[in-house]
Amino acid sequence: MNILRLSTKNLLRNKLTTFLNIILVAFGVAILTILFLASTQIGDKLEQNAKDIDLVVGAKGSPLQLILSSIYHIDFPTGNIPLKDATELMQNPMVKRAVPLALGDNFQGHRIVGTDSGFVSLYGLKLVAGKFWSRDLEATIGSGVAAEAHLKVGDKFFGAHGLSDASDEHKHHAYTVTGILQAQGNITDNLILTNIGSVYKMHEPDHDEHEAQKEAEISNKEITSILIQYRSPMSVVIFPRMVNQSTNMQAASPAMESARLFSLIGVGIETLKWFALLIMAISALSVFISLYNAMKEKKYDLAVMRSLGASKAKLFFLVMLEGLLITVSGAILGLFIGHLALHMIAHYQESSQARLTGLYFVTDELYLIIAGLVIGVVASILPAIQIYRVDIAQTLSKEK
Known part of the structure; x- marks a missing residue:
């Protein structure tokens, strides 16, 4: 049977x-x-995107919003901070590495991030084609951006004002794709990276071109936030308190805010x-x-x-x-x-x-x-x- x-x-x-x-x-x-x-x-x-970032400094507001906008790129920034003040903070002896971010534009929903070579080192980025950006209006795109937007090295595209809306395009300046990133399995797959000068140029179309390219000229300029790595464990206690109490900026811990976010979820x-x-x-x-x-x-x-x-x-x-x-x-x-x-x-x-x-x-x-x-x-x-x-x-x- x-x-x-x-x-x-x-x-x-x-x-x-x-x-x-x-x-x-x-x-x-x-x-x-x-x-x-x-x-x-x-x-x-949450862990992959924030594993090497000890602190995020930005405009005062919601610490969670600052983390979501600067690390996970899924919220609007709390505002901008003066580049002069940010530069002084980035040179603090307690800071091992500081990566500036300038946000505000997107291309087909993919955020355009103005930053420097420190961002490449922070995330250990590698290329599958082309080279990293080096001049204004050059962009290195994530693997997800290349696949979804069908972009390749040498292609041009126009950024749009805002972090998701594509209606207000900056038609006066076009980005050129200089490189495509290797898939990382983190947020960088969906980002468009360029220098901060490009972000300034997009929002200052009538500004003298020579001046717009001078990133060292920091008067009256702003950035969105700074990603920071500490030099020593002692900085964990001292540095955030110093930022929050002695400056007009806000310091938020990715570990604490991510844990808070996950507890809410x-x-x-x-x-x-x-x-x-x-x-x-x-x-x-x-x-x-x-x-x-x-x-x-x-x-x-x-x-x-x-x-x-x-x-x-x-x-x-x-x-x-x-x-x-x-x-x-x-x-x-x-x-x-x-x-x-x-x-x-x-x-x-x-x-x-x-x-x-x-x-x-x-x-x-x-x-x-x-x-x-x-x-x-x-x-x-x-x-x-x-x-x-x-x-x-x-x-x-x-x-x-």
Whole structure:
């Protein structure tokens, strides 16, 4: 007697009930899959993009907004800071490396970042084609920008004012692509890098060209923020306090603000996790009820099988296998639905800087398969135990 074939036939007798139970399990697993994938990717992106940055200095306002705009490029800056004050701060003995940022423009939703060669060193950027920018209106683009905007070395494009809107283009100056970055798996894949002089030139079209190219001329000029690495651990305590209390600028810690951001996101994730677990608990109850009712209907068949030589143990595993087939099938289907749903969600995400993907796998997904096995065992154990209580003679005599 082939137990697997027999279990499958028993489930197919009531196709609708079996299908609904599988879908119920799949729905709970799919929600958990999306949460696992999304939270892991968000956590990884937060860590990858800020791992070598100790502090961000910018205009006073929300520290979280400053971090989101300067490191993750998914929010508007808190304002600008005088380049003169920023330069003095960048030369502080407690600072090992300081990278200036000038934001304000975009190209097809990809942010144009005015900076210097320190940005290249900070993120360990490498090229797959061309060279890094060196003069005004030269740009080195991320791999994601090149792919989405279909740009190559030598192409020209116009930046637009703002961080996402493309309606107000700077038609008086065009950028030239001089290089394409190697994929880094972080925010730099979706950035357009140029020098700060280019940003000034875009917003000062009538300014004398010679003066616009002189980045050393810092009077009346502003930048958006500074990415800072400390020279020593002692700076962690002293430097942020000095900036916040002694200057008109604000210092924000990426580690602290990222942890705060993730804790805010975590509240919603935990709520959805409990919701998904409740669905899986309901699915276990549904499978139990289905198998229990099926046991009552098949009591005569089981008694016949016993009289023909089938052991109690074999029939016990027959019922257990039915529950496992439902829940494991549901778990596998749920994993597929979860990945597919997240991939579709990512396709419609407006921000390319924080884009998720369904083509990503985490070890926690293995636990969902195990959870399917556990649910199958729990839901099947009581109906399966009923096998041992079936009185063959009494059952057969009642059916005559």
